[in-house]
Amino acid sequence: xxxxxxxxxxxxxxxxxxxxxxxxxxxxxxxxxxxxxxxxxxxxxxxxxxxxxxxxxxxxxxxxxxxxxxxxxxxxxxxxxxxxxxxxxxxxxxxxxxxxxxxxxxxxxxxxxxxxxxxxxxxxxxxxxxxxxxxxxxxxxxxxxxxxxxxxxxxxxxxxxxxxxxxxxxxxxxxxxxxxxxxxxxxxxxxxxxxxxxxxxxxxxxxxxxxxxxxxxxxxxxxxxxxxxxxxxxxxxxxxxxxxxxxxxxxxxxxxxxxxxxxxxxxxxxxxxxxxxxxxxxxxxxxxxxxxxxxxxxxxxxxxxxxxxxxxxxxxxxxxxxxxxxxxxxxxxxxxxxxxxxxxxxxxxxxxxxxxxxxxxxxxxxxxxxxxxxxxxxxxxxxxxxxxxxxxxxxxxxxxxxxxxxxxxxxxxxxxxxxxxxxxxxxxxxxxxxxxxxxxxxxxxxxxxxxxxxxxxxxxxxxxxxxxxxxxxxxxxxxxxxxxxxxxxxxxxxxxxxxxxxxxxxxxxxxxxxx
Amino acid sequence: xxxxxxxxxxxxxxxxxxxxxxxxxxxxxxxxxxxxxxxxxxxxxxxxxxxxxxxxxxxxxxxxxxxxxxxxxxxxxxxxxxxxxxxxxxxxxxxxxxxxxxxxxxxxxxxxxxxxxxxxxxxxxxxxxxxxxxxxxxxxxxxxxxxxxxxxxxxxxxxxxxxxxxxxxxxxxxxxxxxxxxxxxxxxxxxxxxxxxxxxxxxxxxxxxxxxxxxxxxxxxxxxxxxxxxxxxxxxxxxxxxxxxxxxxxxxxxxxxxxxxxxxxxxxxxxxxxxxxxxxxxxxxxxxxxxxxxxxxxxxxxxxxxxxxxxxxxxxxxxxxxxx
Numbered sequence: 001x002x003x004x005x006x007x008x009x010x011x012x013x014x015x016x017x018x019x020x021x022x023x024x025x026x027x028x029x030x031x032x033x034x035x036x037x038x039x040x041x042x043x044x045x046x047x048x049x050x051x052x053x054x055x056x057x058x059x060x061x062x063x064x065x066x067x068x069x070x071x072x073x074x075x076x077x078x079x080x081x082x083x084x085x086x087x088x089x090x091x092x093x094x095x096x097x098x099x100x101x102x103x104x105x106x107x108x109x110x111x112x113x114x115x116x117x118x119x120x121x122x123x124x125x126x127x128x129x130x131x132x133x134x135x136x137x138x139x140x141x142x143x144x145x146x147x148x149x150x151x152x153x154x155x156x157x158x159x160x161x162x163x164x165x166x167x168x169x170x171x172x173x174x175x176x177x178x179x180x181x182x183x184x185x186x187x188x189x190x191x192x193x194x195x196x197x198x199x200x201x202x203x204x205x206x207x208x209x210x211x212x213x214x215x216x217x218x219x220x221x222x223x224x225x226x227x228x229x230x231x232x233x234x235x236x237x238x239x240x241x242x243x244x245x246x247x248x249x250x251x252x253x254x255x256x257x258x259x260x261x262x263x264x265x266x267x268x269x270x271x272x273x274x275x276x277x278x279x280x281x282x283x284x285x286x287x288x289x290x291x292x293x294x295x296x297x298x299x300x301x302x303x304x305x306x307x308x309x310x311x312x313x314x315x316x317x318x319x320x321x322x323x324x325x326x327x328x329x330x331x332x333x334x335x336x337x338x339x340x341x342x343x344x345x346x347x348x349x350x351x352x353x354x355x356x357x358x359x360x361x362x363x364x365x366x367x368x369x370x371x372x373x374x375x376x377x378x379x380x381x382x383x384x385x386x387x388x389x390x391x392x393x394x395x396x397x398x399x400x401x402x403x404x405x406x407x408x409x410x411x412x413x414x415x416x417x418x419x420x421x422x423x424x425x426x427x428x429x430x431x432x433x434x435x436x437x438x439x440x441x442x443x444x445x446x447x448x449x450x451x452x453x454x455x456x457x458x459x460x461x462x463x464x465x466x467x468x469x470x471x472x473x474x475x476x477x478x479x480x481x482x483x484x485x486x487x488x489x490x491x492x493x494x495x496x497x498x499x500x501x502x503x504x505x506x507x508x509x510x511x512x513x514x515x
Numbered sequence: 516x517x518x519x520x521x522x523x524x525x526x527x528x529x530x531x532x533x534x535x536x537x538x539x540x541x542x543x544x545x546x547x548x549x550x551x552x553x554x555x556x557x558x559x560x561x562x563x564x565x566x567x568x569x570x571x572x573x574x575x576x577x578x579x580x581x582x583x584x585x586x587x588x589x590x591x592x593x594x595x596x597x598x599x600x601x602x603x604x605x606x607x608x609x610x611x612x613x614x615x616x617x618x619x620x621x622x623x624x625x626x627x628x629x630x631x632x633x634x635x636x637x638x639x640x641x642x643x644x645x646x647x648x649x650x651x652x653x654x655x656x657x658x659x660x661x662x663x664x665x666x667x668x669x670x671x672x673x674x675x676x677x678x679x680x681x682x683x684x685x686x687x688x689x690x691x692x693x694x695x696x697x698x699x700x701x702x703x704x705x706x707x708x709x710x711x712x713x714x715x716x717x718x719x720x721x722x723x724x725x726x727x728x729x730x731x732x733x734x735x736x737x738x739x740x741x742x743x744x745x746x747x748x749x750x751x752x753x754x755x756x757x758x759x760x761x762x763x764x765x766x767x768x769x770x771x772x773x774x775x776x777x778x779x780x781x782x783x784x785x786x787x788x789x790x791x792x793x794x795x796x797x798x799x800x801x802x803x804x805x806x807x808x809x810x811x812x813x814x815x816x817x818x819x820x821x822x823x824x825x826x827x828x829x830x831x832x833x834x835x836x837x838x839x
Binding site: 081086218219238329331403 | 710712714773821
């Protein structure tokens with residue numbers, strides 16, 4: 001069959017040598033290129049490789065790309081500029097995976113004390129479907145917090161005795177008690193918090209910020225993730241890199257996960273006997289080959305690979321300096337506590353987060369797991385609080401005294417709330433709590449968030465929200481706003497949609513939270 | 516959408532019925548002049564004064580934003596135009612739009628305060644309704660006599676206008692004209708000059724985080740062509756000294772300055788006194804002391820200074836370093 005013959009028009013699945021779409025007569029070149037671009041995307045999608053739009057391509061090409069903004073020929077500018085001047089330049093997200101109970105932490109419910117072991121009124125639950133873990137319980141006995149609350153700070157906020165340190169920075173915090181989520185189980189709920197969607201494959205918040213705003217420090221990743229050693233291990237959720245992946249955005253926007261120990265980034269060091277200049281020459285050679293390949297097939301993924309080689313090379317210098325804590329003054333150790341010297345602890349990671357913030361890393365996410373207290377809650381939540389309270393306080397305090405809190409937003413919280421009723425046997429000293437997506441508490445501090453305020457209210461059972469509900473999407477919209485980004489405009493074309501962190505359902509910036 | 520609208524509406528209703536003070540409803544002396552008199556006065560008052568009237572400052576913007584698209588030069592639904600005082604007073608096919616001194620008897624006011632699902636509700640066709648504040652402004656203005664010339668200050672109790680967003684105030688000249696120079700400087704000096712936002716008059720951030728070691732006093736000196744564009748200077752951990760601060764002192768539009776962990780001293784800080792817009796200054800881990808910091812803290816523009824890990828007062832109690 002001769003593809004050139006007039007009875008056989010071109011067909012896209014034709015194998016072997018054949019004219020390309022560019023050879024078609026009477027078709028404007030721009031259209032042909034668009035077709036070719038789509039075809040390339042289909043080709044790579046078919047192989048399970050992420051596809052990229054031209055906006056992402058421009059970011060990838062980085063320093064040499066023509067800027068996307070009209071009248072802005074500055075090379076290296078990111079895909080977007082802030083839509084308005086930002087309040088926050090960086091964020092540190094302390095992710096309390098497993099979900100701390102709101103009852104023992106931020107949502108004070110004194111009236112429950114008189115309702116110990118009483119049944120939760122059916123009208124409160126309103127026929128809600130429960131998880132398989134408690135759905136078969138014959139009773140839903142109310143479990144008041146065994147931990148006491150006291151007023152703290154100028155705002156007189158009630159804070160649990162579990163957080164004596166964090167209570168000292170109460171006036172820096174904006175506590176939100178009315179968050180709600182769509183998911184009732186950990187994995188989808190954590191994904192929704194980190195990526196805006198319960199299904200895997202979406203870019204994480206940090207990836208969106210990297211894509212939208214670019215790097216402040218090109219020697220370090222823009223998005224860093226750390227997981228923390230746990231003071232105890234019960235119901236530990238698996239964490240995977242889909243929580244910090246770049247999804248359909250270029251891979252360079254994914255987080256670099258710093259490991260604890262002597263080798264924070266695996267395979268970063270040169271093998272024994274390989275000097276830096278040899279490594280440089282090797283990378284140059286590989287990059288050259290990659291560039292040739294890019295010129296031939298035009299796949300932007302290749303440029304992502306090139307930029308990752310370059311980033312790794314730069315990190316060979318920047319990471320050792322970052323992780324060398326020897327120049328920290330004694331005041332640092334006094335503040336963060338002795339555990340901060342032990343790599344991988346939450347305290348160590350908080351100090352690392354401050355060092356990353358100083359060096360211009362935009363988004364640092366620290367995971368601390370094992371807050372999932374279905375049983376033995378009083379004992380285990382105390383272990384978790386003891387491990388994390390002082391470092392959390394230290395981080396906020398340290399950022400503040402170093403002048404970094406003004407433009408760094410700190411976010412603390414889990415993926416959902418917990419039930420007012422006890423899971424399993426309730427005794428005066430012991431109980432458990434099941435998952436509860438209808439309301440939960442988080443706090444934010446710094447970065448243009450109104451300090452000392454509380455937002456939202458729940459009913460007496462912290463079961464339903466009675467004032468100012470705030471969906472995860474609203475949280476995301478608000479975080480992006482702090483960075484000067486309009487969540488409805490920060491988008492990336494993928495699968496025929498302008499994909500956004502906040503998706504397509506209604507979401508809004510909570511202006512009341514803004515300083 | 517509907518419930519959202521009705522919530523806005525109920526707020527509007529509340530504001531209208533609950534907060535309008537009796538005094539605001541009393542016709543002002545001016546309204547006694549009557550409509551013809553007002554028209555006469557409007558001619559008599561010089562045009563230079565027009566900007567200071569309540570009508571021009573508060574009423575016109577609402578009409579232009581919410582009404583004129585259907586009641587203006589292009590469309591005249593119901594034969595009504597609201598794009599000038601004269602047109603407004605002429606009314607439409609249903610009669611006059613405004614009865615001076617009587618908001619509830621004024622079609623303009625009634626129509627914007629109906630239930631949003633009422634077919635006579637304005638703006639029609641689900642166009643953005645008036646905010647409670649805007650409703651209040653119309654009410655006060657009509658109650659005070661619906662005058663074109665009444666002074667802005669003469670009507671008390673009008674909701675404050677939303678403060679203009681910082682972004683719209685020019686912080687620096689438009690950088691776009693100097694884009695080629697900016698690109699050249701970035702390349703030559705190994706620094707970044709990043710627009711703070713899409714608003715071209717929001718100025719630039721001088722960013723050195725990628726290689727602070729490359730930025731020293733001579734680097735700063737070479738930034739003279741863009742000195743007035745720099746609104747934030749991130750100089751932490753750079754090699755700059757007091758000599759560099761003399762250059763920073765020429766960044767006339769500088770608001771945010773980070774000198775953390777640099778070799779600057781109190782002597783150099785004197786050069787910063789020239790920066791009339793400087794709001795925040797970070798001196799963490801520098802050799803400064805009270806002799807240099809005290810004068811800076813007296814500057815009218817300064818909102819915040821940080822002196823942690825220095826000899827300056829307040830180091831142990833950083834909150835004391837905040838002026839407010």
